[in-house]
Amino acid sequence: MISETVKFIQNLYRTEEFIPLHEPRFNGNEKAYLNECIDSTFVSSVGKFVDRFEAEFARTVGAKYAVATVNGTAALHISLILAGVERDDEVITQPLTFIATANAISYIGAKPVFLDVDLETMGLSPDALKYFLEQECVLSDGRCLNRSTGKTIKACVPMHTFGHPCRIDEIKVVCDAWHIVLVEDAAESLGSYYKAKHTGTFGTLGVFSFNGNKIITSGGGGVIVTDDEVLAKRAKHITTTAKIPHKWEYVHDEIGYNYRLPNLNAALLCAQLEQLESFLENKRLLANEYKEFLASQNILFIEEPENARSNYWLNAVLLDDLQQRDEFLDYTNNNGVMTRPIWALMNKLEIFKSCQHDALTNSLFLEERVVNIPSSVRL
Structure with missing residues (x-):
C-alpha cells in the first residue's frame, strides 16, 4: 500500500x-518586480510595492483594509494587541495548530486555553467553545470571566487547519454572545472560503502568512486584515515603531514594533498574488x-x-x-x-x-x- x-x-x-x-x-513577474524595486533603491519598509500589495490583498480577500507585516506571527501578535489582550488575560484557541498561534498569545503575557477541534475541519469546534463557556465561565460587567482562574477571556483564535475552513460563522456567534474578540488565524487558508466568504474576514481581525512553504510566499511576510479603519491605522502605526509622521523628527507615542514588511518582499508578493x-x-x-x-x-x-x-x-x-x-x-x-x-x-x-x-x-x-x-x- x-x-x-x-x-x-x-x-x-x-x-x-x-x-x-x-x-x-x-513563474511570473517576481524577478522583474525585484529588479524594479532594487533600481528604485526603496528596498526597506517604504515603497510602492508595500502599498500596492496591501491594496490588492484586501481586494482579493474582500476586506476593507490590509496591513502587511514581516511575518504571520508578528501579524497575530499585533492583532491580539489590537483586540485588547493584555498581560494575564486568557485567549481561547485550539491545541492542534502550529506553535506560532500559542507563541503570539504568550508574547503579550496572556495565557492560552486549549479547546477541542471538529474531526471534519480539524479546526476549533464551536460546540466545544460553547460548552466550555457555559460550564466554566460567567459574564460580568461585559467581560467573560473564567471561574476557575478568575481571569478575563479576551479573545478567541481559531485556525483554519491546512487551509480547510472551520465552522467560523458559528464560532463568531458564540464569541459575540460572550463579548470575546474573534481573531482568525488564517495563516494557511489564503484562497479558502466558508459559505462563499473568504476566511480571515469573519472576525474583527484576520491574519495570513507568506512563509516559504505557503501558497504564495515572499520567503516570509504576513498581513492583518480588518474592516475597522481605526484598527487598521493603529496596526500600521505600531508595526512601524509607533513613529509620529514628520519630515525629520523622531517622536514615538507608544511602544511600537519593527514589524513592517520590506518593499523587496512586497514586490515578490505582488507577483505571487497575480498567480x-x-x-x-x-x-x-x-x-x-x-x-x-x-x-x-x-x-x-x-x-x-x-x-x-x-x-x-x-x-x-x-x-x-x-x-x-x-x-x-x-x-x-x-x-x-x-x-x-x-x-x-x-x-x-x-x-x-x-x-x-x-x-x-x-x-x-x-x-x-x-x-x-x-x-x-x-x-
Missing part, C-alpha cells in the same frame, strides 16, 4: 528525486487525483468540509492508528517522498503544559493519525 503511494506521488511530480512537502513556484488563481486551480486538480488514487488504496484523503471551498494548501491523509502512521512516515521519508505528521498538541509541550484545556478527544485522535503528503504546485 505505502510503496504504491510512493510510486503514485513520484508519477504525479514526474521524478524519482526527492519530493518536498511544499516548495514555492516563481494565486492558477495556483489554486493546480492544487485542486492535485487534490482530486490524490482522492481518487488513495480511495483505491483504502486510505482516507482529507477533503474540504461541508459549506467550504478549501485551497488544499497541504494535502493530508487520515490513517488507521499510530502504528500505521509511523510506518507510513518511515517508508515515505526513507524513499525520497517528504511527509510529516500533524503537530504535537500544544498542551503537551513543556511550555504550555500548565494551560487549561478540555478533554481534547478529537485533537488526540487526529494527532495520532494525520499525515501531510507532498502538495507543491506542479509545473
Whole structure:
C-alpha cells in the first residue's frame, strides 16, 4: 500500500528525486518586480510595492483594509494587541495548530486555553467553545470571566487547519454572545472560503502568512486584515515603531514594533498574488487525483468540509492508528517522498503544559493519525 503511494506521488511530480512537502513556484513577474524595486533603491519598509500589495490583498480577500507585516506571527501578535489582550488575560484557541498561534498569545503575557477541534475541519469546534463557556465561565460587567482562574477571556483564535475552513460563522456567534474578540488565524487558508466568504474576514481581525512553504510566499511576510479603519491605522502605526509622521523628527507615542514588511518582499508578493488563481486551480486538480488514487488504496484523503471551498494548501491523509502512521512516515521519508505528521498538541509541550484545556478527544485522535503528503504546485 505505502510503496504504491510512493510510486503514485513520484508519477504525479514526474521524478524519482526527492519530493518536498511544499516548495514555492516563481513563474511570473517576481524577478522583474525585484529588479524594479532594487533600481528604485526603496528596498526597506517604504515603497510602492508595500502599498500596492496591501491594496490588492484586501481586494482579493474582500476586506476593507490590509496591513502587511514581516511575518504571520508578528501579524497575530499585533492583532491580539489590537483586540485588547493584555498581560494575564486568557485567549481561547485550539491545541492542534502550529506553535506560532500559542507563541503570539504568550508574547503579550496572556495565557492560552486549549479547546477541542471538529474531526471534519480539524479546526476549533464551536460546540466545544460553547460548552466550555457555559460550564466554566460567567459574564460580568461585559467581560467573560473564567471561574476557575478568575481571569478575563479576551479573545478567541481559531485556525483554519491546512487551509480547510472551520465552522467560523458559528464560532463568531458564540464569541459575540460572550463579548470575546474573534481573531482568525488564517495563516494557511489564503484562497479558502466558508459559505462563499473568504476566511480571515469573519472576525474583527484576520491574519495570513507568506512563509516559504505557503501558497504564495515572499520567503516570509504576513498581513492583518480588518474592516475597522481605526484598527487598521493603529496596526500600521505600531508595526512601524509607533513613529509620529514628520519630515525629520523622531517622536514615538507608544511602544511600537519593527514589524513592517520590506518593499523587496512586497514586490515578490505582488507577483505571487497575480498567480494565486492558477495556483489554486493546480492544487485542486492535485487534490482530486490524490482522492481518487488513495480511495483505491483504502486510505482516507482529507477533503474540504461541508459549506467550504478549501485551497488544499497541504494535502493530508487520515490513517488507521499510530502504528500505521509511523510506518507510513518511515517508508515515505526513507524513499525520497517528504511527509510529516500533524503537530504535537500544544498542551503537551513543556511550555504550555500548565494551560487549561478540555478533554481534547478529537485533537488526540487526529494527532495520532494525520499525515501531510507532498502538495507543491506542479509545473
